[in-house]
Amino acid sequence: KNEVEQSPQNLTAQEGEFITINCSYSVGISALHWLQQHPGGGIVSLFMLSSGKKKHGRLIATINIQEKHSSLHITASHPRDSAVYICAVRSHGGSQGNLIFGKGTKLSVKP
Amino acid sequence: KAGVTQTPRYLIKTRGQQVTLSCSPISGHRSVSWYQQTPGQGLQFLFEYFSETQRNKGNFPGRFSGRQFSNSRSEMNVSTLELGDSALYLCASSPGTRASYEQYFGPGTRLTVT
Numbered sequence: 359k360n361e362v363e364q365s366p367q368n369l370t371a372q373e374g375e376f377i378t379i380n381c382s383y384s385v386g387i388s389a390l391h392w393l394q395q396h397p398g399g400g401i402v403s404l405f406m407l408s409s410g411k412k413k414h415g416r417l418i419a420t421i422n423i424q425e426k427h428s429s430l431h432i433t434a435s436h437p438r439d440s441a442v443y444i445c446a447v448r449s450h451g452g453s454q455g456n457l458i459f460g461k462g463t464k465l466s467v468k469p
Numbered sequence: 470k471a472g473v474t475q476t477p478r479y480l481i482k483t484r485g486q487q488v489t490l491s492c493s494p495i496s497g498h499r500s501v502s503w504y505q506q507t508p509g510q511g512l513q514f515l516f517e518y519f520s521e522t523q524r525n526k527g528n529f530p531g532r533f534s535g536r537q538f539s540n541s542r543s544e545m546n547v548s549t550l551e552l553g554d555s556a557l558y559l560c561a562s563s564p565g566t567r568a569s570y571e572q573y574f575g576p577g578t579r580l581t582v583t
Contacts, residue, residue: 388568399506399557401574408568444512453525454566455502455517462511 361385364445364460371467377432379463381445384426391457392419392430393444401444404430435467470495473562473575481581487548490578494541494562501543502572503535506557515558518543519566547580555582 362383371377381390392404405412405419407428412419416435421428432439445460474493482488494501503515514527518537535545541562547554557579561572 391572393574399559399577399579401559401561401577403571403573406569406571446512448568453517454500454563454568454570455561455572456514456525456527457502457504457512458514459512 360461361458362445362447362460364443364463366463367461368464369466371435371465373436373467373469375435375467377435377439377465377467379430379443379445379465381428381430381460382426383428383445383447383458385447385458386450387423387426387447388450388452389448390421390428391446391448392428393446395442395444395462397441404443432465437467437469440466470497473560473573475558475560475575475578477578478576479579479581481583482550483583484550484552486550487546488550488580489544489546490558490580492543492545492560492562492575494543494560495573498562498564498573499541500563500566500570501537501541502561502563503543503545504559504561505529506559506577507553507555512559515545524566550582552582554580556580 407421418431442462444462446457500519502517517525537543557577559577561574563570
């Protein structure tokens with residue numbers, strides 16, 4: 359079993375829909391990252407969380423440490439949100455770059 | 470500030486050859502991490518450097534090595550290339566090792582081994 363599981367693997371939405379991507383992990387963590395990867399490979403860090411909730415524009419990320427679960431929400435989705443979203447965790451005692459990654463969720467937003 | 474740069478962006482090598490990839494971090498950043506991304510395994514941690522010292526290494530064979538220079542630029546080397554080494558190699562930099570620091574990713578080097 360992977361230490362970081364994401365769901366769904368693939369997601370197709372209509373423009374304007376509210377989207378949720380889930381991430382569950384099995385290890386104790388010191389931080390959780392949400393990353394966005396567009397075709398071509400470049401990765402952008404969206405959020406880094408260790409507790410609670412963060413919001414940036416139309417994106418919201420939450421984490422429940424007790425339940426070992428995080429969600430990424432996109433409100434009023436747009437075709438430019440189409441990308442692969444990757445959850446990554448840094449385990450307790452792990453160095454900053456030593457991340458464990460989920461397999462990613464491929465999001466396609468149709469106009 | 471300029472972002473993280475990686476060179477070359479694309480590379481084709483033959484089995485058995487060796488390859489060196491380069492990563493220049495954001496100015497002022499002293500920590501560099503390397504990752505491998507393949508369709509089968511996804512993203513996996515390779516190594517992390519801070520102030521020219523390797524802080525951590527992922528579960529990869531000894532054919533994979535790296536180093537960091539005094540200007541924080543980093544290189545990774547893969548010797549005796551195998552077909553399975555075909556991947557996107559990404560590096561990321563951050564100001565230091567503090568847990569609160571974010572990581573900034575480069576565009577990646579796409580390596581094809583034939």
